[in-house]
Amino acid sequence: MTDSVTSTAAPNGSPRVGSRVRKAIRGVGWTLIGLGLFLFGFVVHQLYVTTWFAQQSNEQLTVEAQEHFASVEVTEVPYVPKEFDNGDAPPPVIDPDEPQPTLLVEEQPEISTPFAIIRIPTIDRLSEGWTVVEGTSRANLKNGAGHMPFTPLPGQPGNTVISGHRTTYGAPFHELDTLEPGDLIEVETAIGVSTYAVTGSEIVQPNELWVTEPREGAWLTLTTCHPKFSSRQRLVVFAELVEGPNYDAIFGA
């Protein structure tokens, strides 16, 4: 081995040059193998390990959500619709003789509390339901789906926003792009099951906060990363309440 190295060395150079080159090539080779293993581990971790963790926690959180439904206090409050885009118009006049519509309202859950279950019958992985926790921080979303605080709870008037992972942590919103207008989305909470019908979808930038702004009526906005395997943009699906404990009060049937 050493002989062959010596014989390949330049006549006027060090006899160790060949050995150094070989060492360097070996070093580059091992570095590339290490990098490849690191990236392979990354892919396996993101696709399988995070999903395994999310599914384990989702099973546990589903039980906790059911317990939450049973324990949380639900009250009935008079419903006065918010006015939208009416400029200086006076507030709505409430006739004391008219029966006031009432809303079923549950206590605001604390951050990280599993408080709702979302079901989308046309999407396989969501047909059985996925638990939604309060909050959309990275820690909250490790379960897969989270409700944006300061937006109404599901089934309430306004614009409820729920975000979820597209490719990791169980990827509950992986097939959100397959939803079409008219597809139904059910959200179970302590007040009962509220059903929404998809009205459309849009691709937006991650900072386009208008999609979370209050809206007249009762809406559900689902957001997830877009395209798949990238967090460059957001896929947003809009759905309107079509059935639920508060439907009659909100839409004055």
Add this chain to the structure above:
Amino acid sequence: MKRAFFALPGPLPIKVVLAIVVVAVVLVALHFIYEWMGSTLLDTGGAIE
């Protein structure tokens, strides 16, 4: 790999325990690095921020 294992201090049982500890620490560190990389580059969870 073998050389690294035998370079660990102590008799064989201690080497085995140390090797398990080192592997566990590396795996936990990798888990957190991968989590950070994934939630930064691949899928942030889809929230509007």
